[in-house]
Amino acid sequence: MAAQISAHKTTAFTNPPNYALTSHRLRRTLHASTKQPIVLVACGSFNPITYHHLRMFEIAKDFIRQNTDFEIVGGYLSPVSDEYKKAGLVNAHHRVKMCTLATEQESTWLMVDSWEALQNYQRTAVVLDHLEYEINTVLGGVSTRDGGHRNVQIMLLAGSDLISTMSEPGVWSHDDLDNILGRHGAFVIERTGAALDQTIDSLARWRNNIYPIAQLVENDVSSTKVRLFFRRGLSVQYLLPASVIDYIERNNLYPDDGSCTEKDKDKGSESGEADITSSESSNVRGTLGKEMTRLSTN
Known part of the structure; x- marks a missing residue:
């Protein structure tokens, strides 16, 4: 069953110069009016993007179609800012360009959002809120075939290795976890070396809005x-x-x-x-x- 979006008002965000949300592949009309429209968002360095990053979206897409009442209307990769300051992190301009090349040539529904990459460091919770604002407030959400209107739920897509850090004391703030997992929700792809069941158990408070997905073909590319x-x-x-x-x-x-x-x-x-x-x-x-x-x- 699709989770309901909790009541939440997001104020406008400060955008980088000349920024506009890439939306050419965002589907603006639902196929099934009974389903909850969602957008999947993967945040990361993408240094560089690999086929595993793209494959995660396809794994989630199959799971969502077969096991939920959600309908995907788009997917975004959000490269982290240079302010992340990790050794070996190439310039955000290059990482955005690599992600754009990959999505444009290898996918028919994925896009790149440069908002996070082109400014100061932004928390994942803020990135999700920003996309919610752009899609639901600026663009007006999506329509149903009978002329209705629906807001889109923005959901995090991540590997179990990232999600496992959410149960570590002092790593994530409780407010951010409540926003990411409680209000937006997350699809968690199993990754080699990261126990999926144990990770979900440690985040039991938000269990109903976390969707674990087994990786049927092991992929340890990073x-x-x-x-x-x-x-x-x-x-x-x-x-x-x-x-x-x-x-x-x-x-x-x-x-x-x-x-x-x-x-x-x-x-x-x-x-x-x-x-x-x-x-x-x-x-x-x-x-x-x-x-x-x-x-x-x-």
Whole structure:
């Protein structure tokens, strides 16, 4: 059953210069007037965007269609601001561009919202509120086929590794959790190394508005690993869209540090890639966990 949007009035937001919400793929009319329209929003570094980020939306889309009374009318990626100040984070302009290339060429319904990326650091709760304001107040929500009007529910899409940080004391404020999970709601995609059931149990207060989704095909690709591949001069083909790879190479965003020899490169991934997936895999996951913990922390 679709959750109801709680009463909440959102005031206008300050927008970056020349900002306008990208909405060319936002569907403005519901197919089924009995369903609750929703927009999925994924917040993150996207440094760089990978096929796993795109795949998360498709996993959620299947689950929503088969198990809920929601109807998706759009999906957004919201890259974090440069004020996040994580080591190795490339400029927001590049990350927005990479996300735009990926969504425009690999999807028919996903879009990029640059509002968060082009200003000071913004908490996830504020990003969701901003999109709610833009879609429901500025654009006027969506229509039903019989001429009615509906407000759109903005819902977070995240991996279980990010959601698990929400139960850690001092990481997220209670008010932000109540806003994100209680008012907006979240779809949580299972990720390798992050216990999904345990995570949901620790957030029992908002259980009715959290939708856990099993990952039927295991995918452990991360931006952290992709950057490591670039630094070692290893192939990243089929880990992220070709247009994004081309953009990265043209702009030299993740330069090769020379740690992979030409001999290793000629072998494909016989040597270097095996090292990454064995001895360094736990360190990479740990780095990703810390990265997402810092995201949206007060």
